[in-house]
Amino acid sequence: MSRPQREWVCGATFALRLDWRDGLVRRIELAWAADSRETDILSGEARALKAALLRYETRCPPDWPDLPFDFSGLSEFQKAALDALRRIPPGATRTYGEMAALLGRPKGAQAVGRAMAANPFPLLYPCHRVVGANRAMTGFSASGGIEMKKALLRLEGAEQGLLPGLE
Known part of the structure; x- marks a missing residue:
């Protein structure tokens, strides 16, 4: 079939x-x-x-299935950025700068932003957990944009007081 x-x-x-x-x-x-x-x-x-x-x-561990993803169109940096996303726990966030430092490129916040925008597997590789330097809600390329990002973070239990704009 x-x-x-x-x-x-x-x-x-x-x-x-x-x-x-x-x-x-x-x-x-x-x-x-x-x-x-x-x-x-x-x-x-x-x-x-x-x-x-x-x-x-329902806020239970999703245990995402091991799908046969095609990573062939991604650079090594983008693949490393996606891998790092999986280590951010639900309800937690990292800034683009923090992600860049984790990836060995402390001045690469914009490169991280481009990698998040190119993420072909949102939610399973949770780019919605990456926020601006002051923890503000910034770009999200999935359908629904920032409102979708906020909904996902709220569902995961992100703390409003720590994230400006997450009302």
Whole structure:
């Protein structure tokens, strides 16, 4: 059976679209569930992703499935930045500058910002946990922009007093 090119999985609040090519997930799009429609027949990977999304939305450990991601279009720095994202716990944030220092490029905050903007797998590689120098909400390239970023951080239990703009 051939794999569909695109699959939407929907939770109560969020939706994820898997874009497949040659058996690899090339990209995941994050959107509001209300603006999305789940694919009628889901692959096994999509069903596992949906189960993880539903756990995430109820503040349980999502145990994201090990999907066959295609990292071929990313630079080594971008791959390292994505790997570092997975070490930021839910509810915690790092600034672009802190991420740059962790990646051995203390003056590379803008490079980190570009890597976050190029993240092809948002939510599973949680770029929403990276904030501005003063912990302010800054750019988020997923559907819904800053409002989506705020919703994800609130769901994860990020502390409002530490994050300006997270009302």
